[in-house]
Amino acid sequence: ILNVEQSPQSLHVQEGDSTNFTCSFPSSNFYALHWYRWETAKSPEALFVMTLNGDEKKKGRISATLNTKEGYSYLYIKGSQPEDSATYLCAFTMDSSYKLIFGSGTRLLVRP
Amino acid sequence: EPEVTQTPSHQVTQMGQEVILRCVPISNHLYFYWYRQILGQKVEFLVSFYNNEISEKSEIFDDQFSVERPDGSNFTLKIRSTKLEDSAMYFCASSTGTGYGYTFGSGTRLTVV
Numbered sequence: 001i002l003n004v005e006q007s008p009q010s011l012h013v014q015e016g017d018s019t020n021f022t023c024s025f026p027s028s029n030f031y032a033l034h035w036y037r038w039e040t041a042k043s044p045e046a047l048f049v050m051t052l053n054g055d056e057k058k059k060g061r062i063s064a065t066l067n068t069k070e071g072y073s074y075l076y077i078k079g080s081q082p083e084d085s086a087t088y089l090c091a092f093t094m095d096s097s098y099k100l101i102f103g104s105g106t107r108l109l110v111r112p
Numbered sequence: 113e114p115e116v117t118q119t120p121s122h123q124v125t126q127m128g129q130e131v132i133l134r135c136v137p138i139s140n141h142l143y144f145y146w147y148r149q150i151l152g153q154k155v156e157f158l159v160s161f162y163n164n165e166i167s168e169k170s171e172i173f174d175d176q177f178s179v180e181r182p183d184g185s186n187f188t189l190k191i192r193s194t195k196l197e198d199s200a201m202y203f204c205a206s207s208t209g210t211g212y213g214y215t216f217g218s219g220t221r222l223t224v225v
Contacts, residue, residue, distance in 0.1 A: 043115075043215075
């Protein structure tokens, strides 16, 4: 069974703190790793898609890294703001497949 | 910014009834998907659609489910005879390719009573 694990399940931080989450996925037949940001009552929003081992992507204060050999990705948020509060989902796709296999998400709450 | 639109946002239906969930994907996207999330569980893949045919489907997507792109803009998911366990949030998504981020709609909450 293909499984994607995310940790921690939830995280409460103070405004200004930097934080990071982990996504673990099967390393065989890897094609791409996606990160999504999902605010309550809204649609999941694509943050990054990474395909190559060692990829690093950045969007403002948010960045992500990818290690396909050991099967993990980190998402970093520098200087968290209350508007960063959301669930962060990772999902991976296998070679020759169209489907995203999702983790359970990390719920981030940033206190002012 | 272009959006994926889903209607209705919430639907309540009697067990055994047919439901059609509607989606308008982004116009220049080529790949279309349906996912669902049962309360408290992970988001799970149902089906992908490309070039007017199903390209991949999950074990969940049995004969009770069907998809259609009737007019080049809409993309529908039909459940023929709903069961209580079909209650979930159903998301439509579209993308330009499999190596690109998907654009999701805001979902249809289906409640089967």
